[in-house]
Amino acid sequence: MKILVTGGMGYIGSHTCVELLAQGHEVVVLDNLSNAKPSVRQRIERIAERAVEFVQADIRDRAALRAVFAQHRIDAVIHFAGLKVVNESVSQPLAYYDNNVTGSLALFECMAEAGVKRLVFSSSASIYGDAEVVPVREDAPLSALTPYGRSKLMVEDMLRDLGRSDPAWSVALLRYFNPAGAHESGLIGEEPGGVPNNLLPYIAQVAHGQLACLNVYGGDYATPDGTGVRDYIHVVDLALGHVATLEHLAKAATPPGVRAYNLGTGRGNSVLEMVRAFEQASGRPVPYRIVARRDGDIVTSYADTTLAERELGWKAERGIAQMCADAWRWQHTPKE
Numbered sequence: 380m381k382i383l384v385t386g387g388m389g390y391i392g393s394h395t396c397v398e399l400l401a402q403g404h405e406v407v408v409l410d411n412l413s414n415a416k417p418s419v420r421q422r423i424e425r426i427a428e429r430a431v432e433f434v435q436a437d438i439r440d441r442a443a444l445r446a447v448f449a450q451h452r453i454d455a456v457i458h459f460a461g462l463k464v465v466n467e468s469v470s471q472p473l474a475y476y477d478n479n480v481t482g483s484l485a486l487f488e489c490m491a492e493a494g495v496k497r498l499v500f501s502s503s504a505s506i507y508g509d510a511e512v513v514p515v516r517e518d519a520p521l522s523a524l525t526p527y528g529r530s531k532l533m534v535e536d537m538l539r540d541l542g543r544s545d546p547a548w549s550v551a552l553l554r555y556f557n558p559a560g561a562h563e564s565g566l567i568g569e570e571p572g573g574v575p576n577n578l579l580p581y582i583a584q585v586a587h588g589q590l591a592c593l594n595v596y597g598g599d600y601a602t603p604d605g606t607g608v609r610d611y612i613h614v615v616d617l618a619l620g621h622v623a624t625l626e627h628l629a630k631a632a633t634p635p636g637v638r639a640y641n642l643g644t645g646r647g648n649s650v651l652e653m654v655r656a657f658e659q660a661s662g663r664p665v666p667y668r669i670v671a672r673r674d675g676d677i678v679t680s681y682a683d684t685t686l687a688e689r690e691l692g693w694k695a696e697r698g699i700a701q702m703c704a705d706a707w708r709w710q711h712t713p714k715e
């Protein structure tokens with residue numbers, strides 16, 4: 380298949396491009412490089428030993444999108460492009476609604492015009508809000524707590540309405556839990572600008588000596604060791620989940636409509652478990668101190684992955700030891 384990957388130069392997108400190419404698919408990346416470096420393209424090509432078509436453009440630019448659909452016979456779209464920093468979305472809500480909602484609207488309109496109705500959308504477990512029941516199933520109530528989460532929920536709603544209006548659409552809403560780790564080559568990974576917000580990049584920088592100490596946000600939660608519990612999924616497993624999803628959509632005899640799937644491991648790990656796993660993987664100490672809870676944090680979140688296993692034939696295989704080892708290798712990679 381020839382796949383248009385929006386945001387394909389970013390963290391999850393770049394790993395997905397590598398796995399798509401490894402499975403023999405062709406890839407056209409459209410990315411505005413607002414949160415990625417141009418050199419990612421060469422790194423993807425180096426790992427995959429194949430070429431990647433790249434268009435530097437914004438998903439809100441309908442003319443650029445139309446040109447891509449006119450130039451290439453696209454079989455399906457994987458839509459990663461968007462802004463993703465939760466606390467930034469609180470201070471800049473309009474930028475988030477514009478990029479994530481208006482941008483998605485422009486993309487879907489251009490897909491409809493071009494007759495391309497097969498789509499994989501990057502959604503987020505944040506749309507479960509503070510789920511009452513864990514593991515979280517796809518039919519749990521949806522409620523976002525931040526503009527970022529609401530932007531994802533709005534796009535999911537838009538796609539559910541689109542699917543109701545036209546049964547020719549095949550759409551998978553992939554709700555990621557906590558993506559972490561990097562490619563085992565050490566060539567691609569997550570590159571947060573400034574001080575990282577997410578746990579694993581922060582721990583990696585502490586182990587590396589760039590940051591002095593991890594602030595653990597809360598030590599008195601109702602969890603086994605008092606710290607928050609999340610479902611950390613290796614980014615390569617996540618990438619493979621996208622390939623499995625596309626293949627599932629492509630082989631369906633009739634378009635399967637709009638379906639949501641959790642992509643997680645089904646296991647939860649605490650902050651302190653992640654600290655210990657990283658210390659082991661890196662052989663370096665990770666000093667930490669317990670501080671006040673972070674505003675808006677939930678206590679425990681991990682996925683029920685039954686649906687993805689059953690319908691997509693996909694299951695995460697890598698554990699936190701490998702995730703930390705790969706994140707540590709990536710931490711050492713010279714970045715330009």
Ligand code: NAD
Nearest residue numbers: 386389390391411412413414415437438460461463501503
């Ligand atoms: P990322 O920032 O690394 O990648 C996003 C890419 O999209 C970047 O390369 C950026 O340059 C590009 N982009 C942003 N806005 C664009 C626009 N308007 N037009 C064209 N390109 C644009 O983020 P990521 O971690 O790879 O996340 C990918 C997707 O997955 C996002 O939609 C994000 O919301 C979602 N997601 C991420 C996480 C996570 O923890 N990383 C969790 C759940 C969901």
Ligand code: UFG
Nearest residue numbers: 503504505555556576577578581594595596607608650676
């Ligand atoms: N944590 C710390 N110290 C830090 C950073 C994080 O103790 O410096 C803790 C948090 O309190 C939480 C856990 O580590 O218990 C994970 O925090 P992250 O910020 O890495 O991840 P979140 O689960 O808070 O948020 C992530 C993504 C969001 C997404 C959400 C739900 O960053 O985009 O998962 O899918 F919305």
